[in-house]
Amino acid sequence: MRNLKRQxxxxxxxxxxxxxxxxxxxxILYYAFTTTSGHxxxxxxxxxxxxxxxxxxxLSLKLALACTAICLVLSYPLAMVxxxxxxxxxxxxxxxxxxxxxxxxxxxxxAWKMLLSNNGVINTLLETFGLxxxxxxxxxxxxxFCMVYDFLPFMILPIYNAMSRIQADIIEAAGDLGAGxxxxxxxxxxxxxxxGVVSGIIMVFVPALTSFAISDLLGGGKVLxxxxxxxxxxxxxxxxxxxxxxxxxxxxxxxxxxxLMGSKGEEGGAGVW
Amino acid sequence: MSKRLIDLQHITKSFDGQTxxxxxxxxxxxxxxxxxxxPSGCGKTTTLRIIGGFExxxxxxxxxxxxxxxxxxxxxxxxxTVFQKYALFPHMTIAENIAFGLKIKKKSKAYIDDKIKxxxxxxxxxxxxxxxxxxxxxxxxQRIAIARAIVNEPKVLLLDEPLGALDLKxxxxxxxxxxxxxxxxxxxxxxxxxxxxxALTMSDTIVVMNQGYIQQxxxxxxIYNEPTNAFVADFIGESNIIDGTMLKDRLVKVxxxxxxxxxxxxxxxxxxxxxxxxxxxxxxxxxxxxxxGDVTSLIFKGVHWEIEVLAHGFEWLVQTTQMxxxxxxxxxxxxxxxxxxMNKPESSDEKAAGPDA
Amino acid sequence: MVKKSAERIYLSLIFLFLYLPIAVLIALSxxxxxxxxxxxxxxxxxxKNLFSSNSIMEAFWTTIFISLASALIATLLGTLAAxxxxxMKKKRQAIMIGATNIPLLNADIVTGLSLMLLFxxxxxxxMGTVLIAHITFNIPYVILNVLPKLKQSSRTTYEAALxxxxxxxxxxxxxxxxxxxxxxxxxxxMAMTMSLDDFSVTYFTKGAGINTLSTMIYTExxxxxxxxxxxxxxxxxxxxxxxxxxxxxxxxxxxxKEEG
Numbered sequence: 010m011r012n013l014k015r016q017x018x019x020x021x022x023x024x025x026x027x028x029x030x031x032x033x034x035x036x037i038l039y040y041a042f043t044t045t046s047g048h049x050x051x052x053x054x055x056x057x058x059x060x061x062x063x064x065x066x067x068l069s070l071k072l073a074l075a076c077t078a079i080c081l082v083l084s085y086p087l088a089m090v091x092x093x094x095x096x097x098x099x100x101x102x103x104x105x106x107x108x109x110x111x112x113x114x115x116x117x118x119x120a121w122k123m124l125l126s127n128n129g130v131i132n133t134l135l136e137t138f139g140l141x142x143x144x145x146x147x148x149x150x151x152x153x154f155c156m157v158y159d160f161l162p163f164m165i166l167p168i169y170n171a172m173s174r175i176q177a178d179i180i181e182a183a184g185d186l187g188a189g190x191x192x193x194x195x196x197x198x199x200x201x202x203x204x205g206v207v208s209g210i211i212m213v214f215v216p217a218l219t220s221f222a223i224s225d226l227l228g229g230g231k232v233l234x235x236x237x238x239x240x241x242x243x244x245x246x247x248x249x250x251x252x253x254x255x256x257x258x259x260x261x262x263x264x265x266x267x268x269l270m271g272s273k274g275e276e277g278g279a280g281v282w
Numbered sequence: 283m284s285k286r287l288i289d290l291q292h293i294t295k296s297f298d299g300q301t302x303x304x305x306x307x308x309x310x311x312x313x314x315x316x317x318x319x320x321p322s323g324c325g326k327t328t329t330l331r332i333i334g335g336f337e338x339x340x341x342x343x344x345x346x347x348x349x350x351x352x353x354x355x356x357x358x359x360x361x362x363t364v365f366q367k368y369a370l371f372p373h374m375t376i377a378e379n380i381a382f383g384l385k386i387k388k389k390s391k392a393y394i395d396d397k398i399k400x401x402x403x404x405x406x407x408x409x410x411x412x413x414x415x416x417x418x419x420x421x422x423x424q425r426i427a428i429a430r431a432i433v434n435e436p437k438v439l440l441l442d443e444p445l446g447a448l449d450l451k452x453x454x455x456x457x458x459x460x461x462x463x464x465x466x467x468x469x470x471x472x473x474x475x476x477x478x479x480x481a482l483t484m485s486d487t488i489v490v491m492n493q494g495y496i497q498q499x500x501x502x503x504x505i506y507n508e509p510t511n512a513f514v515a516d517f518i519g520e521s522n523i524i525d526g527t528m529l530k531d532r533l534v535k536v537x538x539x540x541x542x543x544x545x546x547x548x549x550x551x552x553x554x555x556x557x558x559x560x561x562x563x564x565x566x567x568x569x570x571x572x573x574x575g576d577v578t579s580l581i582f583k584g585v586h587w588e589i590e591v592l593a594h595g596f597e598w599l600v601q602t603t604q605m606x607x608x609x610x611x612x613x614x615x616x617x618x619x620x621x622x623x624m625n626k627p628e629s630s631d632e633k634a635a636g637p638d639a
Numbered sequence: 640m641v642k643k644s645a646e647r648i649y650l651s652l653i654f655l656f657l658y659l660p661i662a663v664l665i666a667l668s669x670x671x672x673x674x675x676x677x678x679x680x681x682x683x684x685x686x687k688n689l690f691s692s693n694s695i696m697e698a699f700w701t702t703i704f705i706s707l708a709s710a711l712i713a714t715l716l717g718t719l720a721a722x723x724x725x726x727m728k729k730k731r732q733a734i735m736i737g738a739t740n741i742p743l744l745n746a747d748i749v750t751g752l753s754l755m756l757l758f759x760x761x762x763x764x765x766m767g768t769v770l771i772a773h774i775t776f777n778i779p780y781v782i783l784n785v786l787p788k789l790k791q792s793s794r795t796t797y798e799a800a801l802x803x804x805x806x807x808x809x810x811x812x813x814x815x816x817x818x819x820x821x822x823x824x825x826x827x828x829m830a831m832t833m834s835l836d837d838f839s840v841t842y843f844t845k846g847a848g849i850n851t852l853s854t855m856i857y858t859e860x861x862x863x864x865x866x867x868x869x870x871x872x873x874x875x876x877x878x879x880x881x882x883x884x885x886x887x888x889x890x891x892x893x894x895x896k897e898e899g
Contacts, residue, residue, distance in 0.1 A: 015722060015725075016723050017723065018722045019720045019722075019723025019735070021719060021720070022716050022717065022720030022782075023720075025778065029757070029774075029775040030741065030742055030775065033753035033757045036753060037749070037752065040756060083653065087649065087650070090646045090649060090650055093646070106653070106657065108880065108883055109657045111882070112875065112876050113835065113836055113852065113872075114837075114838050115856040116664070116856065116875060116876070117660070118860070119664070119856060119860060120661055120872070121660055122860065123663065123667070124663065130663050158660070161656075178365045178366075178369040179372075181336055181363075182363070183382070184336075184356040185334060185336075185356045185363045185431075186357075186362065186383035186430070187383050187386040187387060188357055188382070188386055192386060197371060200373045211744075215744070216747070218746070219746035219749070221839075222839070222842075222857060226861065239748060239752070243752060243843070249756065253752075253756070256748070259746060260745070260746065260749055263744075263745070263746050
């Protein structure tokens with residue numbers, strides 16, 4: 010009886026969810042399937058196949074994949090190095106590597122933009138040594154670099170967490186049964202860190218796929234991601250129906266990518282902290 | 283007796299400046315069930331880990347079958363370990379766990395399948411091959427850990443407090459199971475525990491350790507009946523340990539009463555520790571006892587009564603099948619051959635070198 | 640030996656990658672020269688300009704207000720929700736936790752846009768809508784921090800308190816609350832950080848009148864970067880440093896770590 014009463018404590022939250030999570034989704038669904046005059050249509054959805062939209066979707070997928078791959082390649086060895094360090098210093102060093110994650114997202118973009126710009130720090134340095142300048146601002150490469158910079162800690166942390174949970178005696182047991190270092194790595198460490206890798210991939214891939222601010226600020230209007238197309242549809246063309254339709258397509262991609270990965274790792278975003 | 287299989291020579295090991303093992307010498311014979319017994323921190327686990335190759339000694343040698351294997355990594359040694367917390371691989375099935383070592387040795391699939399079947403049968407878990415690790419109870423996981431080790435046909439099986447995480451009933455069952463396995467496999471077991479009952483039940487040889495030193499090596503009977511010092515006497519079973527004075531050969535003064543005993547060679551008027559096991563104390567009529575006292579506590583233990591008797595200022599622990607109510611006035615009698623005399627330790631460290639087994 | 644130094648070099652390279660941009664930002668905030676690359680001497684004038692700029696200070700206070708208010712309300716709603724969810728049967732609990740995860744995993748841009756579409760139907764965009772939006776994405780972080788603590792605290796201690804004659808209220812504050820407090824606290828801090836860091840959701844739900852620091856920097860960056868932004872970055876970086884130090888090594892972090 011008392012139990013039932015306690016369940017009602019979740020009531021306000023349920024109301025809030027209904028009002029500000031479910032209802033907005035319903036609204037976006039409504040806009041996605043109607044014309045400006047309120048008639049049913051599938052054109053908003055199918056417009057993803059328009060060449061300009063398709064091109065930006067493919068570019069988004071490409072950049073997000075590249076960013077995720079780079080993050081993974083950088084993070085895995087790093088997590089191993091961190092995990093092998095002495096207990097005493099470990100906490101502090103790990104702290105150092107997640108600190109940038111807590112700095113304002115916009116500031117990280119700002120810092121990166123300043124490094125890359127034509128008369129920015131990197132180019133000035135290169136010039137001083139008589140090397141040719143690096144003209145990557147306003148290119149997809151600049152966007153990918155900045156995405157990696159922004160999202161790298163989201164990959165490091167879950168992998169490191171998964172790795173630090175592997176108990177020492179498991180590794181010792183493998184060695185005891187005759188496994189060399191390579192076998193231990195591929196048969197024990199890699200499979201046991203898989204959940205961490207999976208949540209790392211999700212946590213990097215999803216924001217990279219849906220980001221619009223980075224490409225907007227570092228692409229100089231030349232790198233048009235699907236996020237930019239949606240943002241412009243809403244904020245510049247005021248075509249909410251089209252924007253909603255494309256958002257829905259984007260959501261499908263996000264859900265699909267998570268379902269693909271999520272079948273392996275159950276942690277999701279929450280296990281990261 | 284069979285030949286020496288493992289020889290530990292002058293092993294010294296310290297962690298962060300703290301000496302854990304100090305010049306330890308020990309040999310283990312082929313087909314022996316040898317137990318390293320002692321309280322936590324006595325160095326028994328470190329000794330086992332040095333044999334297994336998980337730690338390397340600061341100095342000294344580990345000789346295996348005539349060959350020095352001090353610097354070898356665990357995967358290059360012909361022995362396998364059963365870990366305290368089982369250390370099963372959580373991402374593999376039971377069968378995959380057991381097959382792990384064999385796959386590394388590139389055995390054929392038929393051979394591996396046979397071995398898995400054989401090992402599961404040996405530990406009474408037939409048909410468990412496809413199950414996942416976390417679907418098993420602690421006792422079952424421990425059996426799988428043993429199965430995983432023995433399929434590799436090691437010459438020596440190292441067991442690091444393998445029953446420590448199990449409850450009492452299961453622990454007792456597993457003790458018999460381990461003795462059976464040892465007999466069926468005919469290999470050497472080196473077993474680490476802090477549980478004296480486990481050690482007495484299973485071992486051929488017990489090595490009692492304390493603070494990095496071997497206190498005594500011997501058969502369970504030796505260790506129990508003839509402890510060489512008060513530490514061993516106190517650690518193995520329950521004892522009455524009383525200050526006494528060896529007046530001359532075969533006569534010791536305890537609590538101002540002279541007791542005849544069978545020990546010789548301690549000199550005259552030497553202070554000694556006198557050890558008497560509780561089951562060796564006889565309660566008799568007051569006038570028939572060597573000293574008299576009063577029963578202060580009485581506990582029923584099933585097979586026997588546990589009685590405390592206050593006599594001459596000492597609380598005697600007595601185990602007997604005869605009931606004596608609290609308050610009863612009784613006499614205490616001890617047969618000469620049930621009195622153990624031992625030298626007082628020279629330092630508070632209980633520092634003592636082990637005599638030969 | 641070779642392995643050790645290779646590890647160290649790798650660690651340093653990643654460290655450089657992460658911190659070089661920040662270091663340059665901090666250096667430039669003290670640079671008495673408008674161009675980015677020349678050192679024109681040490682100055683604090685960008686900081687002075689920063690504090691005398693109305694628009695920046697307004698954005699700063701708006702950010703602080705929204706993150707504090709949204710974290711507080713989300714903590715209240717989320718803690719109550721966690722208590723309720725904890726009392727539910729397994730199946731219903733799983734559904735609730737699954738639903739709680741949705742806004743965490745959804746793309747920011749979609750969360751922001753869908754809320755915007757809802758808001759413009761009923762009201763005008765402004766401070767209130769930003770606050771509601773932030774509370775919405777903050778609640779899950781609180782729930783996911785409190786729920787594990789509730790699971791650890793055994794139901795029996797609560798029942799033992801009732802058995803010993805405590806009223807449910809008394810038992811809650813004396814027995815349950817001390818056990819979940821670290822979770823509530825870290826949920827609050829995490830919610831606040833998420834809110835401070837947010838750009839996308841704020842961008843779509845804020846309307847014309849107001850700015851948080853994130854949206855202001857975004858607008859500024861599209862126009863070109865003013866040196867005052869470097870000063871602002873430095874201050875915000877130090878703020879994040881202090882907050883995170885507090886979370887990791889402060890009183891609430893210690894509770895979990897001392898046992899180890």
